[in-house]
Amino acid sequence: MIELKHLSKTYGGGKQQPVKALNDLSLQVPEGMLYGILGPNGSGKTTCLRILCTLLAPDSGTVTVSGIDALTQPRQVRRLMGYVAQDVAIDKILTGRELLAFQSDLYHLPGNKRDERINELIDLLDMGEWIDRRCGSYSGGMRRRIDLAAGLLHSPQLLILDEPTVGLDIESRAVLWQVLRQLRDQGVTVVLSSHYLEEIDILADRLAIFDSGSVIAEGTPTDLKKELGGERVTLKVREFSDNQESARLRNLLLECPGVRDVVINQSQGYSLNLLVDTQDVSETIRSHLIELDIPVFSLTQSRPSLDDVYLQATGRTLMDAELAVAGLRDPKAERKQSM
Amino acid sequence: MTITSPSVQSESLGKGGQQPLPQVSAASEIFQETLALTRRLFLQLIRRPSTLVAGILQPLIWLILFGALFANAPEGLLPGGGSYGRFLGAGVIVFTAFSAALNAGLPVMFDREFGFLNRLLVAPLRSRASIILASVIYITLLSLTQSLSIIIAAGLLGYGWPSLPGMLIVILVLSLLIFAVTALSLALAFSLPGHIELIAVIFVSNLPLLFASTALAPLSFMPSWLSWLASVNPLTFAIEPIRASYSNDFHLTDIVLIAPYGSLNSLTCIAVLAVLSLFLFVAVSPILDRRLN
Numbered sequence: 003m004i005e006l007k008h009l010s011k012t013y014g015g016g017k018q019q020p021v022k023a024l025n026d027l028s029l030q031v032p033e034g035m036l037y038g039i040l041g042p043n044g045s046g047k048t049t050c051l052r053i054l055c056t057l058l059a060p061d062s063g064t065v066t067v068s069g070i071d072a073l074t075q076p077r078q079v080r081r082l083m084g085y086v087a088q089d090v091a092i093d094k095i096l097t098g099r100e101l102l103a104f105q106s107d108l109y110h111l112p113g114n115k116r117d118e119r120i121n122e123l124i125d126l127l128d129m130g131e132w133i134d135r136r137c138g139s140y141s142g143g144m145r146r147r148i149d150l151a152a153g154l155l156h157s158p159q160l161l162i163l164d165e166p167t168v169g170l171d172i173e174s175r176a177v178l179w180q181v182l183r184q185l186r187d188q189g190v191t192v193v194l195s196s197h198y199l200e201e202i203d204i205l206a207d208r209l210a211i212f213d214s215g216s217v218i219a220e221g222t223p224t225d226l227k228k229e230l231g232g233e234r235v236t237l238k239v240r241e242f243s244d245n246q247e248s249a250r251l252r253n254l255l256l257e258c259p260g261v262r263d264v265v266i267n268q269s270q271g272y273s274l275n276l277l278v279d280t281q282d283v284s285e286t287i288r289s290h291l292i293e294l295d296i297p298v299f300s301l302t303q304s305r306p307s308l309d310d311v312y313l314q315a316t317g318r319t320l321m322d323a324e325l326a327v328a329g330l331r332d333p334k335a336e337r338k339q340s341m
Numbered sequence: 342m343t344i345t346s347p348s349v350q351s352e353s354l355g356k357g358g359q360q361p362l363p364q365v366s367a368a369s370e371i372f373q374e375t376l377a378l379t380r381r382l383f384l385q386l387i388r389r390p391s392t393l394v395a396g397i398l399q400p401l402i403w404l405i406l407f408g409a410l411f412a413n414a415p416e417g418l419l420p421g422g423g424s425y426g427r428f429l430g431a432g433v434i435v436f437t438a439f440s441a442a443l444n445a446g447l448p449v450m451f452d453r454e455f456g457f458l459n460r461l462l463v464a465p466l467r468s469r470a471s472i473i474l475a476s477v478i479y480i481t482l483l484s485l486t487q488s489l490s491i492i493i494a495a496g497l498l499g500y501g502w503p504s505l506p507g508m509l510i511v512i513l514v515l516s517l518l519i520f521a522v523t524a525l526s527l528a529l530a531f532s533l534p535g536h537i538e539l540i541a542v543i544f545v546s547n548l549p550l551l552f553a554s555t556a557l558a559p560l561s562f563m564p565s566w567l568s569w570l571a572s573v574n575p576l577t578f579a580i581e582p583i584r585a586s587y588s589n590d591f592h593l594t595d596i597v598l599i600a601p602y603g604s605l606n607s608l609t610c611i612a613v614l615a616v617l618s619l620f621l622f623v624a625v626s627p628i629l630d631r632r633l634n
Contacts, residue, residue, distance in 0.1 A: 055463050080465035091456035095385050107377030108464035110370050152460070338534065341453045 003033035003160065003191045004054065009063035011049055011215075023049040024060065025215035031193055031208075036186040038206030039195040040308065042323035046215035047195040048088060051164045052340075054193070055085040067160065081109075083160040084153030086146075088168070089340075094138030098129060098148045101137060102155060109156040123151040128177060143174030150178065154185075161185060163194040167201060179205060199308045199320060211312055213323070218315040227306045230314055232262060234306050235276040235284055238299040239291075243272040251296070258290045265313065269321045275313075278303075370467040378461075378475035382448060386483065392444070396487040400437040401494055404429065407557065408498065420559050430495040431584035432556025435576055437491045438515045439550070441484035442522035443543050445476055446530025450539050453530070462633070469633040477523055484519045485512065507586030510593075514611060518579045521618035528625035531632040555580050560599065572600035578614050582607035 011024040024046045031037045039047050052058040053065060056076040065072040072079040093101060099120065106116045124133050127147045132140065137148065146166060153161060163182075167175045182192050182205065196202050202209050203223050211219040211226075219226055239251065245266070251274060252264045263277040276287070284303045291298055312320050386393055404426075411425035419428050449472075452458040461472060492511070496502045503511055526543075533539050551557070553567060554576035560568045571577050581597040585607055598605040605613075 057459055057462055077465050077467075080463060083463075085463045087456065087459060089456050091460050093381065093385070093457060095388050096381065100384065104377050104381055105460070105464070107373050108461065108466060110365060110373055110465075110467075340456060340459070 003035075003068060004029070004031035004193070005064075005066040006030075006050070006054070007064045007066075009050065009053060009060045009065070011046075011053065011058070011060050023215055024053075024063075027063075027212075027216055029210055029217055029220070031191060033191050034186065034189050035207045036182060036192045036205055037194070038202035038209035039193065039212060040197070040199065040202045040209055040312075040320075041195075041212030042197055042320055042326075045212040045323075047197075047212055048164055049215075050212070051085075051162055051193070051195060055083060055162050056080055057085075081156070082158055083162060084156070084158040086149050086153045086161070086163040086166055088164040092137045092140070092145055092148065095136060097136050098133040098140070098144075099124075101148060102151055105152045106155045111156065119155060119157075120151075123154055126181065127151050141171075142169050143171045146170060146174060147177065150181065158190070160191045160193070163192070165195055165197070167196065167198065197320065197324065203308050209308075211308070211315065213312070213316050219311055223308060226308065226311045230306045230310055232277050232279060232306065233283070233303055234310060235278050235287060235301065235303045236267075236270075237274045237276060237287070237301050238271065239297055240299050241271060245272055248272040248274060254294060254296075255287070255290075258287055260286060267319065269319055269325070275310075367467050371471055374464075374466050375471040375474050375478070378471055379478050382475060382479040385448070386479075393483065393487065396437065396441050396444075396483070397490045399440070400433045400487075400491050403436070404433045404491065404495060404498065404500075407433075408500070420561060424500070426495075426498060426500040427587065428559075428584070429557065430492075430500040431580050431587065432551075432554070434488050434491050434495070434511070434583060435515070435518065435554075435579045436551050436556055438484045438488045438519050438579075439522055439576060440547060441487050442480055442519040443526050443547060445480040445523040446526035446528075446539055447536065448479075449476060449527060449530040450533070450536045454535060472633065473527060473629055476527060477520065480523050481516060481519050485515060488515050501587050503583075503586045504589065504591060507588075507591050510586045510591075510607070510611075511583050514579050514582050514614065517611065517614040517618050518575065521575065521614065521621050524618065524621040524625050528628045532628055550574060550576055555598075565601065569601055572598065572602065575614065575617055578610040578617075581605075582610045 006027060006029045009024045009027045010022075012020050012022050014020040027046065027050060029050075039050065041047050049058065053060050054067070054072070056072055056079055059073065067079045068082055070078050070082075093104075096104065102120045102123070103116065106119065111119060124130050127150060129144070129147055129151065132144060133148075137145070140148065150163075150166070153163075161182075166178060170178065182194065186192050186207070194205070206223060208222050209220070209226070210217045221229070237251075237255075239247070245268075248266045252266060255261055255264050255274065255276060260279045260283040261276050262279060265275045265277075267273050267275050278284075278287075284301055288298060288301060309320050312318075312323075316323065318326075408426040408429055411429075414425050416422070419425065449458070452461070458472075462469070466472075488511075492503070529539055529542055533542065553570045554574045555571055556576060560571055563571060577598065582593075585591055585595060585597045593608045593611075594606045596604045597607050597610065
């Protein structure tokens with residue numbers, strides 16, 4: 003359905019420090035899938051989606067949607083897809099219904115089909131109560147729903163959503179997840195980006211993990227986690243430990259039978275993440291620690307998560323990556339790029 | 342691509358893209374999208390009428406205060422005789438249309454800033470010129486409405502009425518000026534970084550262009566350098582034919598402007614405006630194209 007090949011995109015230059023948003027990124031999204039793009043802020047997710055939905059031209063590379071070259075035939079591609087942007091742009095002065103009617107004219111829906119389709123979507127997204135109020139009074143969740151409805155008006159084959167659940171209340175998020183699954187079941191290809199691990203893990207049939215403008219891992223959530231192998235044990239000897247203590251413990255734990263590797267997780271109060279061979283190793287570790295007269299604050303065993311996949315590939319957790327880029331981003335420059 | 346079963350297609354979310362789309366002509370699609378874009382701008386105007394009201398109030402205050410300022414000027418001071426109020430009327434009418442058209446870029450700039458423009462750009466518009474066309478239609482109708490209100494106000498203040506053919510000339514001249522200024526304002530809206538800069542440009546260019554024209558005083562009152570400026574100012578080319586159209590005995594070929602470089606009649610003034618507005622649209626279209634395509 004979607005084929006992105008060797009995409010590169012650099013922002014800035016001139017007075018600004020150039021920022022490489024995409025770095026030779028290639029990606030294939032099979033048809034009829036709920037496809038997740040996971041990565042920390044600033045990893046190139048939004049740039050990639052903006053290129054895919056024809057809002058932005060890459061510096062190099064190719065974009066094909068359903069066999070159509072999106073760079074040379076953007077209008078044909080726009081007909082096939084719906085796009086729900088990260089920052090919901092809404093006309094506050096129109097009512098939700100007027101906004102949908104406006105949007106359906108831009109998609110050239112014939113008048114008789116238009117109202118029918120709008121009513122269908124109002125029911126589907128449970129918007130009946132407030133659809134005739136002006137958009138200016140809508141909450142974040144309502145805006146996101148109206149935006150999703152706008153993206154679905156022309157019944158697209160491909161739906162692209164950029165971080166659709168950021169800042170959403172639980173109810174709106176549940177509605178959104180349900181609709182996305184329903185769409186997928188009906189054969190629509192859904193691509194969504196997120197920096198929430200759990201969301202992608204629960205929703206996506208397949209996913210790509212982005213880091214610094216490239217794909218660092220790709221596959222189904224199960225396969226990606228299975229490839230890592232083993233089980234994870236998280237150990238804390240006190241609530242907030244320090245690097246020195248954790249480093250000492252790491253050496254001791256590496257000698258413990260069944261422990262393959264130990265990573266110190268700085269963002270979790272220097273807790274220790276152990277990669278272990280077998281399922282019932284936590285008791286062995288506990289008695290090992292008691293023998294050494296080391297207190298145990300908490301000890302939990304879990305299957306590997308997508309964060310472990312990210313950690314394995316990049317050497318840092320997703321949260322660390324988020325924190326690292328938080329100070330580096332220039333909201334003013336990003337706003338300018340999106341205009 | 343796999344074809345989904347009919348049962349799937351009939352469901353509420355169905356994949357419309359795989360059903361044969363009815364063949365619709367380009368013209369009707371452009372009409373549909375332009376109408377929707379224009380309707381949105383008018384809905385905004387009706388629900389937030391301050392733009393409309395302020396655009397009438399400001400020139401109305403000009404008309405009343407400036408008219409009163411020179412109410413006791415000696416008779417026969419102005420070329421062709423007549424009261425200052427009557428002289429001023431044409432200037433304020435043109436100023437009204439000019440100011441309104443200068444603001445044409447603001448709604449587009451706000452759409453850019455709030456990201457609403459992206460909503461238009463991801464839609465499969467048949468032609469993105471529809472976005473420009475809708476703005477031109479909106480601003481032309483808005484500016485003409487405001488100018489007509491001022492024509493009526495000037496008439497009620499006793500500053501006279503144009504003849505019926507004169508009225509057609511007034512509308513033609515105003516429309517040409519509005520097109521030219523709208524083209525400029527839209528180009529600015531797509532090239533300046535934000536609305537603060539756009540408002541600054543509007544603010545700086547508005548009054549100097551008014552003062553350096555024949556809106557408030559005839560050329561004969563001005564020092565030579567200013568009369569040169571005023572005789573190349575497009576506002577003057579709009580003001581003079583409108584002023585002439587208020588005369589009972591109005592002919593297009595009557596001399597209306599005795600400029601330092603020669604004398605011009607109404608027809609020449611209108612032709613200059615037409616060429617200017619055409620030239621501006623051609624000149625700014627690469628900017629609009631680059632931003633929209």
